[in-house]
Amino acid sequence: MSPTRRDFLRVSTVSGIATTVLGFDLTPAYAQAQALKISRTTETRSTCPYCSVSCGVIIYTIGDKAKNVTPQVVHVEGDPDHPINRGTLCPKGSSLMQDILNDRRLLKPQVRRPASDHWEDISWDQAIDEIAHWTKKSRDDGFVEKDSQGRTVNRCESIAWTGGCTDTNEFNYLVVKTMRSLGVCYLENQARV
């Protein structure tokens, strides 16, 4: 006996209601985890600027360096391939993104004049000119050609130089050459890179 149209409708309606009421579960066995926020970002290697340990960090920026994209930092994390920290970071280093994206970050040279109570913005050209001027003046004022026993020393004791921790070997080489040529003896930096 072949089922009639009426039988077919009856069976499908009853089974439809039954599956709805009694439950027929097609919930996927897999759940979408939250998308990885750095999955398609550009990775740039850098050095943490805080202490002399000079940990390697990776800076993640949005976009793929395409022409019309202005990269924005989305995350900073330790560089697992860096021999010093092998991916680890201290709490300050872990928060480096807030060092980069910060309203109070200095973006131009500033100077505090003698006896002044505030910092004023100056241009790069002015800053370089002033540095040259004051370097010359300090050196001329405090230059020591001969020590107390009459030996030629040619020391510039009125200037000291301190370098930061992100200074590379190559940069420090230039610093030493420049400073020694001025006669500067007080040279130090905390770089370990």
Add this chain to the structure above:
Amino acid sequence: MPQTLEIKAISGHAGTVPGHGASRDYDVCKLIDVTTCIGCKACEVACLEWNGYSFTETVFDNSYQTMPETAWNYWNLIRFNEHENSDGSISLLMRKDQCMHCADPGCLRACPADGAIVQYANGIVDFHQENCIGCQYCVTGCPFDIPKFNPSTKKVFKCTLCSDRVSNGLEPACIKACPTGCLHFGSKDDMKELAEQRAAQLREQTSHKDAGVYDPAGVGGTHVIYVLHDIKNPEMYGGLPANPRVPFLVKLWKGPVKLLGGWAMFLGVVGVAIHYLRFGPKDAGHTTGPEDKNERTKS
């Protein structure tokens, strides 16, 4: 790119989880060696940075601890505890407090919302806030007091063990940051072995003769395990329960009571149906009774 994780258990869900047990996923595990923690809080910051939460105001409580408790947007807290030893000396104990990712999660048991809490096959217990109804039963169900309610969105949040990173083959953010190597990440078997090795080393080479591994059986084991100086006294690490269990009322309510309630409802419907078949419908329009009485009094 595969960013999915196989589910092992779903909260408030009728029936089984389809497809469960089909793949060969291994359990993941965090190992926290409290004996080498220096309390630098790099894990706290890395957690905030990865999960994108802003820094909140800290609370000074005469200790180095950032705030008294974890918060809905602060999932990872180093607890600083000054413990007075029997010889009168003081130990400054530090413990990384976060979700323990229990094998038998009390939060998931207690949760009535379908799919708000899921347990992945690799052991991670994750909250899906889009399914959360904000009832906070999970807060009651958790023996470690971890799920935290956000009053403005009416949703509950907690550590995800960086399920987004783990599903992409990365380690959790806190693990990566730890500069002293007190945090480790790997398969549960490997971490358990590493932890036992470290505990044995402490027992043999230091004065911590009671050093041991904290992997409480009361919640079926956890996917975050500790190496403690003194396994007999976990409470001294800022209230780590010695024998955590899913609360009895949650077990009762979600176990026998739920079953009995279901049967009661079902049998009630069956009873009504039988009553209908046996006695027929109630005749609401039948008014002959009182009329009969009236007639009787008249006569």
